[in-house]
Amino acid sequence: MRRSAAGAALVVAALVTTAACGGGGSSKESGDGKGAGFNAAVDKVAGASEKKGGELKFIGTQDADSWDPQRGYYGFMWDFARYYARTLITSKPAAGGESTTLVPDLATDTGKVSDDKKTYTFTLRPGVTWEDGQPVTAQQIKYGIERTWATDKISGGPTWLMQVLDPEKTYKGPYKDESKDKLGLKAIETPDEKTIVFKLPKPNGDFLQMIAMPAAAPVRPDKDTAERYGQKPFSNGPYKWVAYSPNKGLELVRNDKWNKDSDPVRKALPDKISVTLITNADDMDNRLIKGDYDLDLNATGMGSAGRQKALKEKKGNVDNPQTGFIRYAAFPKTVAPFDNEHCRKAVIYGADHTSLQTARGGPQAGGDLGLSMLPPAVKGFDPAYDPYNIKQGKPDAAKAKEELKACGKPEGFKTTIAVRNNKSQEVATAESLQASLKAIGIDAQIDKYDGAQTTGIIGSPANVKAKGYGIIIMGWGSDFPSGQGFLQPIADGRFIQESGNQNYPELNDPAVNKTFDEAIAETDVEKAGKIYQEANKKVMEGAWYLPFTYEKNIIWRSSRLTNVYTADAYNGRYDYASLGVVK
Amino acid sequence: MFAYIVRRLFAVIVMLLVVILVTFGIFFAIPKFTGADPALMYIGKQADPAAIEGIREKLGLGKPILEQFWNFVSGIFAGRDYSSANGSVHCPAPCFGYSFKHENPVWPELTSRLPVTLSLAGGACVLWVTGGVLTGVVSALKRGTVWDRTAMTVALGGVSLPIYFTALLSLAVFKYKLGWVGGEYTSFADAPGSWFGGLILPWVTLAFLYAAMYARLTRATMLEVLGEDYIRTARAKGLAEPVVIGKHAMRSTMTPILTVLGMDLGALVGGAILTETAFSLPGLGQAAVAAINERDLPMILGVTLITASAVVFANLVVDLLYAVIDPRVRLS
Numbered sequence: 001m002r003r004s005a006a007g008a009a010l011v012v013a014a015l016v017t018t019a020a021c022g023g024g025g026s027s028k029e030s031g032d033g034k035g036a037g038f039n040a041a042v043d044k045v046a047g048a049s050e051k052k053g054g055e056l057k058f059i060g061t062q063d064a065d066s067w068d069p070q071r072g073y074y075g076f077m078w079d080f081a082r083y084y085a086r087t088l089i090t091s092k093p094a095a096g097g098e099s100t101t102l103v104p105d106l107a108t109d110t111g112k113v114s115d116d117k118k119t120y121t122f123t124l125r126p127g128v129t130w131e132d133g134q135p136v137t138a139q140q141i142k143y144g145i146e147r148t149w150a151t152d153k154i155s156g157g158p159t160w161l162m163q164v165l166d167p168e169k170t171y172k173g174p175y176k177d178e179s180k181d182k183l184g185l186k187a188i189e190t191p192d193e194k195t196i197v198f199k200l201p202k203p204n205g206d207f208l209q210m211i212a213m214p215a216a217a218p219v220r221p222d223k224d225t226a227e228r229y230g231q232k233p234f235s236n237g238p239y240k241w242v243a244y245s246p247n248k249g250l251e252l253v254r255n256d257k258w259n260k261d262s263d264p265v266r267k268a269l270p271d272k273i274s275v276t277l278i279t280n281a282d283d284m285d286n287r288l289i290k291g292d293y294d295l296d297l298n299a300t301g302m303g304s305a306g307r308q309k310a311l312k313e314k315k316g317n318v319d320n321p322q323t324g325f326i327r328y329a330a331f332p333k334t335v336a337p338f339d340n341e342h343c344r345k346a347v348i349y350g351a352d353h354t355s356l357q358t359a360r361g362g363p364q365a366g367g368d369l370g371l372s373m374l375p376p377a378v379k380g381f382d383p384a385y386d387p388y389n390i391k392q393g394k395p396d397a398a399k400a401k402e403e404l405k406a407c408g409k410p411e412g413f414k415t416t417i418a419v420r421n422n423k424s425q426e427v428a429t430a431e432s433l434q435a436s437l438k439a440i441g442i443d444a445q446i447d448k449y450d451g452a453q454t455t456g457i458i459g460s461p462a463n464v465k466a467k468g469y470g471i472i473i474m475g476w477g478s479d480f481p482s483g484q485g486f487l488q489p490i491a492d493g494r495f496i497q498e499s500g501n502q503n504y505p506e507l508n509d510p511a512v513n514k515t516f517d518e519a520i521a522e523t524d525v526e527k528a529g530k531i532y533q534e535a536n537k538k539v540m541e542g543a544w545y546l547p548f549t550y551e552k553n554i555i556w557r558s559s560r561l562t563n564v565y566t567a568d569a570y571n572g573r574y575d576y577a578s579l580g581v582v583k
Numbered sequence: 584m585f586a587y588i589v590r591r592l593f594a595v596i597v598m599l600l601v602v603i604l605v606t607f608g609i610f611f612a613i614p615k616f617t618g619a620d621p622a623l624m625y626i627g628k629q630a631d632p633a634a635i636e637g638i639r640e641k642l643g644l645g646k647p648i649l650e651q652f653w654n655f656v657s658g659i660f661a662g663r664d665y666s667s668a669n670g671s672v673h674c675p676a677p678c679f680g681y682s683f684k685h686e687n688p689v690w691p692e693l694t695s696r697l698p699v700t701l702s703l704a705g706g707a708c709v710l711w712v713t714g715g716v717l718t719g720v721v722s723a724l725k726r727g728t729v730w731d732r733t734a735m736t737v738a739l740g741g742v743s744l745p746i747y748f749t750a751l752l753s754l755a756v757f758k759y760k761l762g763w764v765g766g767e768y769t770s771f772a773d774a775p776g777s778w779f780g781g782l783i784l785p786w787v788t789l790a791f792l793y794a795a796m797y798a799r800l801t802r803a804t805m806l807e808v809l810g811e812d813y814i815r816t817a818r819a820k821g822l823a824e825p826v827v828i829g830k831h832a833m834r835s836t837m838t839p840i841l842t843v844l845g846m847d848l849g850a851l852v853g854g855a856i857l858t859e860t861a862f863s864l865p866g867l868g869q870a871a872v873a874a875i876n877e878r879d880l881p882m883i884l885g886v887t888l889i890t891a892s893a894v895v896f897a898n899l900v901v902d903l904l905y906a907v908i909d910p911r912v913r914l915s
Contacts, residue, residue, distance in 0.1 A: 063685075063873070152637025153668035175668040226668035228686040245695065246685035247873035248865045276767075278863035279872045282751075286759055287863075292767075452878050499635075 035316030043096030049562035054581040056270035060297030068230030069214035071157040079570040082577040084235035085217035091569035099567035117203035127262035138196040144219035149173035209480035238268035269580030294558040301553035321572035325477040325551040330504035334465040342407035344543035350400035352436040354393040359428035370547030377568040379529030412441020415470030420451035483532025505544040602891040680881035689885035699866035704851040710790035719801020741795025750861035845901030853890020
């Protein structure tokens with residue numbers, strides 16, 4: 001999952017959040033002036049500007065999983081990658097929901113689709129070049145995409161294109177490719193240097209979303225350093241890499257071979273872009289507030305001390321966007337009594353929703369109460385749909401008891417809540433749930449497991465069953481804003497895996513799976529949205545998940561930033577490619 | 584003397600081999616026996632079996648543990664090659680492992696961070712030794728006075744307050760509230776002024792903790808030494824008090840201080856984890872925290888080895904210095 005997730009809990013930070021000694025009361029204004037206002041950059045542009053120059057300064061507590069376009073999976077990496085990696089099409093440089101519209105980037109248009117919806121043809125723009133001035137070709141785009149197939153070496157990145165273009169995985173990747181030009185993947189054709197044709201075995205309504213990901217960016221074979229490519233990707237965007245030191249920082253400067261006329265998407269305002277990486281999240285917040293840096297690269301939300309200080313003293317520099325994540329509890333059906341729908345419903349009714357929201361950080365830092373399993377940014381979301389009356393916020397003990405009776409456990413039962421030990425908010429939600437379930441007779445023990453081992457612990461259905469994890473606390477954000485990106489991986493039975501499983505309830509209902517097939521085959525997004533709405537209803541009626549919040553973050557925006565807005569396409573982060581600085 | 588040094592160096596090598604073996608065992612052998620798969624820690628969202636296999640191969644997890652150990656040790660002296668999609672990656676000697684997470688050899692990464700940690704440890708050391716020993720000596724000489732009591736109370740405070748508390752307090756006050764000290768760490772070669780400015784707060788904070796310990800240690804040792812017969816003899820001979828204290832008493836006092844200093848400095852070179860984290864200094868300690876967060880085993884192993892080496896060598900230097908300071912010590 002796109003776990004932008006966080007610079008894990010760090011000894012010091014954890015020990016001292018309370019003692020963070022924010023100091024407070026500093027009369028010195030940060031940066032050069034006052035912020036543009038609370039939420040000034042949420043769904044709208046703050047400080048619109050075309051002024052070039054200056055250094056845009058990012059700070060962060062977590063390095064990317066990889067800066068290689070085919071290997072990166074963290075949300076902030078996808079946002080940042082637009083500085084140096086272009087794709088055929090990309091997200092529209094616009095605020096809020098409009099950013100999820102796709103616009104041409106390297107291509108001249110968003111593709112010509114055949115009548116059977118299985119062939120997509122793109123033509124490359126003139127003037128698109130690499131940082132050494134050589135033109136970007138269709139073959140290099142194909143080569144870049146092919147790298148995803150070399151999963152043993154180019155690991156970690158999204159594999160959507162592989163699943164859609166070559167579901168049987170007949171191709172072995174360019175490094176084991178016997179053909180001379182290493183372009184053996186059958187599903188992509190490159191009749192000439194300017195034309196690229198994708199041939200899908202069956203239609204997929206989200207195919208364009210998949211080729212808008214950095215994983216579909218071109219890589220030039222003579223510059224491909226395979227696993228090490230992420231150390232210094234060869235740029236075809238407005239900036240190129242000059243220095244990178246893992247966990248310390250990186251620096252990009254203007255790519256003078258980038259041709260503005262060939263790029264309708266990127267503003268390329270700053271002369272230089274720097275990233276400083278540190279390990280102390282509280283210190284990062286302090287430095288942001290002091291004005292030493294412009295924004296948090298990871299954008300996973302300010303810590304509690306920094307948040308309070310920022311909201312109190314510099315509220316005009318704070319934004320509170322939706323992240324597109326839902327925080328939730330899942331009920332694995334292999335662990336009794338959660339095989340019984342009524343026992344699952346009992347937990348949903350017994351939960352104290354407001355308390356769970358508070359554990360996540362409250363309405364601002366945590367988010368609005370989650371009512372179902374589609375988030376607001378995804379087509380098919382219906383704000384009125386609330387089958388368990390979660391909106392009223394309180395536990396419904398009477399209904400919970402009724403469900404317990406129907407489940408055959410009128411006195412309650414014992415179970416275990418599995419929660420990552422390195423996410424304090426998740427642990428807090430587990431404790432909240434434990435407390436409210438106790439009131440209806442459900443005795444839930446909390447098992448805090450090593451958060452770095454999620455893949456092998458809760459991602460292994462066999463282990464979940466053996467450990468008796470009846471309730472799993474997790475969160476989920478989609479790779480692209482559609483029901484296929486969000487709901488299918490966590491609700492379609494064909495996605496259940498032996499290791500790295502994300503469908504924690506192990507929900508495998510043919511009716512639900514069929515709904516996904518229908519929605520994916522539908523290329524009209526509005527119509528597809530309606531079908532995903534149906535899928536969402538089926539998942540909620542089965543009581544497989546208890547949503548906590550539609551997550552929100554508190555993020556810092558320095559007074560130096562111009563042209564700044566949050567983009568749904570990047571999980572509520574600012575659109576990095578559009579940012580500028582005042583000096 | 585020469586034979587002594589050779590013998591000690593040999594012991595140092597054996598010691599480091601044991602450290603490598605134990606660290607190696609913790610990271611690679613124990614998970615193997617308990618059935619945990621380190622490869623799974625690296626895998627992303629789609630846990631493709633080929634990807635897991637690729638990671639296992641890269642980390643060399645499939646090979647017998649002794650072979651892995653041998654490859655690691657020989658790599659330190661001879662360098663080694665790691666397999667790669669297009670050929671192989673050479674990790675030149677001294678190869679302290681290859682970070683799979685960031686796809687680069689560990690050693691250059693460690694050496695790039697070493698100057699930061701050395702600057703921190705060195706500067707703080709000068710401060711705490713000067714401050715701590717001076718305070719201790721004066722306290723011993725003025726035993727029972729107001730000065731003595733005040734100094735020792737402050738020292739007790741310094742020993743008791745954990746570094747993560749004093750560090751954050753000093754940051755909040757001197758950096759964020761008063762704005763007396765600024766900025767980022769800059770290397771000495773680039774800008775000596777900024778280097779000093781960026782490090783002064785960490786130095787003072789770190790030195791406060793250690794100076795307190797050294798002051799108490801110096802005072803106690805000095806008091807003991809002052810009661811020795813040879814001091815009385817020196818005084819009886821009519822030697823001036825500064826000579827008695829500075830030449831005769833100090834030499835004996837320095838022996839235990841040097842012992843502790845060797846270990847403290849060695850451990851600090853391995854990374855003042857809390858200090859570097861609190862002050863966001865890009866040194867070895869911060870590398871260790873980042874590596875632990877990312878479960879970058881080769882990197883953790885590298886930092887561990889540097890720490891162990893620093894402690895072992897610092898102790899060797901201290902042992903050699905004994906002979907210089909204390910004429911009673913003969914190295915043989």
